[in-house]
Amino acid sequence: MDSVYIEITNVCNLRCSFCPSSDCRYEAGSGKPHTFMSSTLFRQCIAGAVDAGIENVYLHVLGEPTLHPGFALFLKDIKAAGLTATLTTNGTTIARAAHHILNSPAVRQVNFSTHAYAELPPSDARGHLENVLDFCRMALAARPDMYINLRLWNIGDSESGNWNKLMLARVNETFGTQVAPGNFCSRHKSFPIAGRLYLHEDSRFKWPKLDESTGNALQTKDERSAAGTCHALDTHVAILHDGRVVACCLDYSGQITLGNIADQNLAEILGSPLARKLREGFEKHELRHPFCQKCSFCKRFGK
Numbered sequence: 001m002d003s004v005y006i007e008i009t010n011v012c013n014l015r016c017s018f019c020p021s022s023d024c025r026y027e028a029g030s031g032k033p034h035t036f037m038s039s040t041l042f043r044q045c046i047a048g049a050v051d052a053g054i055e056n057v058y059l060h061v062l063g064e065p066t067l068h069p070g071f072a073l074f075l076k077d078i079k080a081a082g083l084t085a086t087l088t089t090n091g092t093t094i095a096r097a098a099h100h101i102l103n104s105p106a107v108r109q110v111n112f113s114t115h116a117y118a119e120l121p122p123s124d125a126r127g128h129l130e131n132v133l134d135f136c137r138m139a140l141a142a143r144p145d146m147y148i149n150l151r152l153w154n155i156g157d158s159e160s161g162n163w164n165k166l167m168l169a170r171v172n173e174t175f176g177t178q179v180a181p182g183n184f185c186s187r188h189k190s191f192p193i194a195g196r197l198y199l200h201e202d203s204r205f206k207w208p209k210l211d212e213s214t215g216n217a218l219q220t221k222d223e224r225s226a227a228g229t230c231h232a233l234d235t236h237v238a239i240l241h242d243g244r245v246v247a248c249c250l251d252y253s254g255q256i257t258l259g260n261i262a263d264q265n266l267a268e269i270l271g272s273p274l275a276r277k278l279r280e281g282f283e284k285h286e287l288r289h290p291f292c293q294k295c296s297f298c299k300r301f302g303k
Contacts, residue, residue: 020207037242041261052267056086060111061249078104155202228292245259247275247278248291
């Protein structure tokens with residue numbers, strides 16, 4: 001395992017239709033949770049990652065990580081621990097976060113979810129895109145080692161077609177390129193723009209969710225597991241904003257909670273009976289948990 005996803009906040013400043021959790025759509029007076037991971041808990045996450053031999057931190061599950069008041073300090077903590085960071089952001093705050101990102105040697109990759117702009121008023125969408133493209137220009141000059149993905153994860157969504165065309169036109173105009181992805185192909189998703197800057201296309205997927213009463217129930221001996229596999233607990237694990245360790249970066253509601261980083265070492269959690277059974281199932285091409293059986297994303301992985 002080489003990566004851990006850390007959700008440093010469940011708060012977001014956008015209200016995207018594809019976002020699966022109302023918890024990240026905070027509004028003053030709404031009574032909804034407004035949660036930022038504490039610095040103490042974050043350092044426990046980092047220490048656990050180091051002890052487990054993990055090398056890369058993804059600042060993402062849900063929420064917008066750059067909104068966290070301690071974002072810049074967290075980048076320093078990642079660097080001090082000798083880890084690298086991958087940031088996934090909607091880019092709406094990049095103008096104020098750019099300095100911290102560009103000046104952090106720990107940040108090796110930034111993913112911009114530009115498909116979120118398709119649902120915004122045109123003037124807002126264009127403004128955010130221009131700020132993202134400004135960041136890309138600065139990064140190409142100041143951090144040529146940094147990978148940047150401009151994500152369009154809405155291919156096949158007819159309502160996003162006009163935005164996708166506009167964005168692609170601005171990218172080509174800005175960098176003097178002629179990137180023309182053409183027909184979407186699941187085996188060819190990344191298109192080079194300049195240096196380590198890429199356009200990354202993908203189709204929209206449905207986030208898996210079960211009734212919360214399901215809990216951590218695995219299939220019994222008398223029940224047949226669905227066929228399939230996943231990279232969860234092999235290449236990565238995730239930690240939610242409240243410290244719950246979950247098997248998968250798509251498990252935003254903690255339906256496969258393995259433990260809590262505040263109470264237990266990450267290595268111990270990864271060695272728990274539930275984690276072992278899930279991992280064994282993936283190795284045997286068996287989806288043993290109902291949550292995994294509801295996941296459409298894992299169907300992308302072959303045997």
